[in-house]
Amino acid sequence: MNAPPIPGSSEPPPSAHTPPPAPAPLQPPRPSLSELFIAFATISLYGFGGVLAWSRRMMVEERGWLTAEQFNEAYALCAFLPGPNIVNLSVVFGSRFRGPAGGAVALAGLLGPPMILVIIIGALYAHYGDLPVLRHMLTGVASAAAGLMVATVAKMARPLFHNRAVIGPLIALSTFVAIGIMHWPLALVLAIILPVSITLAWVRI
Amino acid sequence: MKADGGTLLLLAGYFALMSLFAIGGANSAVPEMHRFAVGVQHWLTDQQFSDTFALAQLTPGPNVIIVTLIGYHVAGLAGALVATLAMCGPTCVFAYFAGRASERFKGSAWHAALSRGLIPVTLGLTAASATVIATTSDFGWLAAGITLGTALIAYFVPVHPLWAFGVAALLGLGGLI
Numbered sequence: 001m002n003a004p005p006i007p008g009s010s011e012p013p014p015s016a017h018t019p020p021p022a023p024a025p026l027q028p029p030r031p032s033l034s035e036l037f038i039a040f041a042t043i044s045l046y047g048f049g050g051v052l053a054w055s056r057r058m059m060v061e062e063r064g065w066l067t068a069e070q071f072n073e074a075y076a077l078c079a080f081l082p083g084p085n086i087v088n089l090s091v092v093f094g095s096r097f098r099g100p101a102g103g104a105v106a107l108a109g110l111l112g113p114p115m116i117l118v119i120i121i122g123a124l125y126a127h128y129g130d131l132p133v134l135r136h137m138l139t140g141v142a143s144a145a146a147g148l149m150v151a152t153v154a155k156m157a158r159p160l161f162h163n164r165a166v167i168g169p170l171i172a173l174s175t176f177v178a179i180g181i182m183h184w185p186l187a188l189v190l191a192i193i194l195p196v197s198i199t200l201a202w203v204r205i
Numbered sequence: 206m207k208a209d210g211g212t213l214l215l216l217a218g219y220f221a222l223m224s225l226f227a228i229g230g231a232n233s234a235v236p237e238m239h240r241f242a243v244g245v246q247h248w249l250t251d252q253q254f255s256d257t258f259a260l261a262q263l264t265p266g267p268n269v270i271i272v273t274l275i276g277y278h279v280a281g282l283a284g285a286l287v288a289t290l291a292m293c294g295p296t297c298v299f300a301y302f303a304g305r306a307s308e309r310f311k312g313s314a315w316h317a318a319l320s321r322g323l324i325p326v327t328l329g330l331t332a333a334s335a336t337v338i339a340t341t342s343d344f345g346w347l348a349a350g351i352t353l354g355t356a357l358i359a360y361f362v363p364v365h366p367l368w369a370f371g372v373a374a375l376l377g378l379g380g381l382i
Contacts, residue, residue: 083296092304114266140377147355175329186237198322
């Protein structure tokens, strides 16, 4: 990745630096702190039910801060870091451009506005949550959200079942049963299943 | 709502720990939040949890704001802030250093093994989340119908969540009559 140097970092760039896959003769525009905040606040508030698509559009297509390849690489990294992907993404992008302050500002932009909104909503719910009208509507919404997740699972599962693979589906099923049916603690289940899954993936490579 | 120090500390510790286990995003941690907030701590009832999840889905922004709502429910404004910061803090520090180091890891075999090993686990977690949400809402057949219908439609055609939520809210309302 042809990342600009991070201000304030004492570390020199890694010497075993692989050349970027795409030639990047032009220095991409480097956002200021306020631009970072506004960009991530916008992503957050527009990114309804899928912040990722919006962040890609903003960073790559509208602002041109990253190439499509740089975005994919950063996203792949964030997807397997623990914690909410988009939160990781904001920190990784923000700090790439403006160091720790950039990461903090991008995160504040991403979380600040929806937090204010959701706290107002929470306060309203505390007052009116018992109204039957509201409860029924919310149950409808929760059920639909569960349905959307089921559809996502079905789509994600398709490539997993290719090539008559056994291990992937078995791992997925065990995780599902342990968490969704047995209601075991997440930390315990992951402590067992992650090493198994990653080792098996390692062996197959 | 009680904002005593012990509760805040518990929120902070719990969500900071979960931050490191929430692989695949906040929605995969929904069953764990349900287990702890409803089953262990009795902070919320099943119905309140399902409502909280719905409200978080209805609010624009990342899914992680369900944590803000749970924190708010448990200990007011302070709870909302503490829970959200705890859920994002550790993972952000991690992301910051991983982002700086990623150049060296790129394309290595263990990198590929790690991401391939995580995919089926994330899949199982998402399926578990859907199940937990579908089974916590308290009016049976209509809710099940909405879940199944949405799943079928969303599998075959791209559905904007707002449309799905709007129609489902009206159907839920219809169940009242």
